[in-house]
Amino acid sequence: AGTAYRARVRAANTRGASGWRSCVFCTKLWPVEGGGHGPLEPHRCVAEGASYRWAQSEAGAEVTAWLPLPPGTRAREVGVAIRGGGGGGSSGGGDGDTWLEVTLGGESLLKGALGGEVARDELEWTLEDAPRAGGAGEPSRTLVVALLKAAPPHAAEPPIWASLLRSHPEIDVAPLRRAAGEARAGELNDPEVVAQLKSKLAQLAGGA
Numbered sequence: 001a002g003t004a005y006r007a008r009v010r011a012a013n014t015r016g017a018s019g020w021r022s023c024v025f026c027t028k029l030w031p032v033e034g035g036g037h038g039p040l041e042p043h044r045c046v047a048e049g050a051s052y053r054w055a056q057s058e059a060g061a062e063v064t065a066w067l068p069l070p071p072g073t074r075a076r077e078v079g080v081a082i083r084g085g086g087g088g089g090s091s092g093g094g095d096g097d098t099w100l101e102v103t104l105g106g107e108s109l110l111k112g113a114l115g116g117e118v119a120r121d122e123l124e125w126t127l128e129d130a131p132r133a134g135g136a137g138e139p140s141r142t143l144v145v146a147l148l149k150a151a152p153p154h155a156a157e158p159p160i161w162a163s164l165l166r167s168h169p170e171i172d173v174a175p176l177r178r179a180a181g182e183a184r185a186g187e188l189n190d191p192e193v194v195a196q197l198k199s200k201l202a203q204l205a206g207g208a
Contacts, residue, residue, distance in 0.1 A: 038168035
């Protein structure tokens with residue numbers, strides 16, 4: 001995912017062919033649990049090429065990321081912070097972006113602009129044990145970071161994220177948008193929802 005390709009295309013039929021045109025496209029990840037994966041920054045305590053995975057809920061409000069950590073990692077060695085956003089002026093990013101930074105032993109493990117805005121006071125993280133294959137040795141640890149999306153002004157719900165960090169591999173959000181559209185269509189066919197909408201419209205008409 002994230003690989004850019006350049007191609008030359010043209011249309012052809014029984015009447016002939018058009019001229020060649022160049023285009024550039026980029027591959028994307030198929031969403032798993034609404035999310036994907038991305039690379040961790042090089043770190044002396046983490047295996048080279050290690051990656052994290054992330055997911056977003058079907059309702060679209062929660063985002064969760066799982067980062068692999070070395071066995072024996074203690075909570076005091078981990079730092080998770082949200083920086084920037086809210087009109088710019090941050091120590092983490094520019095242009096008003098909201099940044100997530102995860103550190104291990106004071107060194108950056110994951111850092112970058114998030115895929116969207118989040119509620120800062122809803123940040124939570126925990127450490128979980130992951131048994132090693134064969135059950136031998138001290139279990140490795142996983143850092144679980146939970147975020148809550150913040151809906152933009154005048155929006156009914158938070159947007160679907162294409163990636164955890166904007167510079168990391170993107171997922172194909174089309175299947176998620178189709179699923180969300182089908183869910184909304186199903187709600188409109190629900191008699192209880194329709195009755196609630198009619199009631200609200202009647203109230204609005206009565207107050208006009």
